């Protein structure tokens with residue numbers, strides 16, 4: 707496939723990470739960016755002739771909507787000139803359903819994506835969902851265009867997207883909280899706070915890197931570092947007790963998924 711013409715609407719954290727990935731590829735993509743307050747990096751690309759910034763809209767092969775979901779309802783009408791009979795629309799907005807996109811944009815040729823923040827450094831995961839009428843070619847184009855953010859999973863049934871949001875979309879924050887809580891607990895036990903923060907951070911980073919390199923499931927990795935009657939076991943007895951981490955995580959992901967369902971109702 708020759709490089710498609712792309713219009714990127716919103717070049718914030720996620721949008722700019724995508725464009726940065728496309729620009730570092732070997733194809734010379736035709737990228738138009740619409741953003742009322744572009745960052746320095748984006749204006750730099752425009753000055754170097756790598757992208758066209760805020761041009762008059764005209765139909766493109768792929769329109770990528772990467773604005774905040776709250777601004778989408780007001781600006782949806784202004785996106786229509788980018789959409790022709792052959793345009794594929796990809797939305798990375800949280801909490802905006804395929805039907806809402808289709809109602810506001812007047813096309814069914816669209817794919818909904820839930821990315822996550824590690825995508826900004828190419829280590830994210832994006833989950834895609836689409837109507838059954840979407841072709842394998844469109845799925846393939848989407849997978850290629852999302853590759854700069856990291857792994858691409860799916861398509862999955864849209865009914866799963868609220869839980870996906872609660873897991874991989876919001877999940878990085880749970881891991882940051884883990885590092886925070888570990889550091890606070892160690893400081894409360896008398897370790898100097900800066901040492902506690904440093905050790906907690908390096909431990910979370912190291913454990914994630916170890917898991918990334920291992921073929922073993924997380925529970926096998928956990929058991930491998932837990933000697934019966936040892937220190938890790940003493941801590942896990944607390945963490946895995948009734949009211950501990952598994953139960954709390956169950957409640958947390960349920961709350962995030964419910965909030966996602968509410969937010970989608972609000973944008974109707």
Ligand SMILES: NC(=O)c1ccc[n+]([C@@H]2O[C@H](COP(=O)([O-])OP(=O)(O)OC[C@H]3O[C@@H](n4cnc5c(N)ncnc54)[C@H](OP(=O)(O)O)[C@@H]3O)[C@@H](O)[C@H]2O)c1
Pocket residue numbers: 715716717718719720721740741742743772773774775777781798799800801820821822823875
């Ligand atoms: N970051 C995440 O963890 C994450 C995870 C999953 C999904 N997402 C989704 O990804 C999307 C983008 O998130 P983000 O973190 O990249 O947000 P962001 O950094 O705020 O980027 C949004 C960009 O859109 C621009 N914008 C606002 N109004 C516009 C308009 N009318 N036309 C064109 N551009 C406009 C914003 O400019 P101003 O700053 O000047 O308003 C900003 O540069 C969101 O829909 C979010 O739900 C993000």
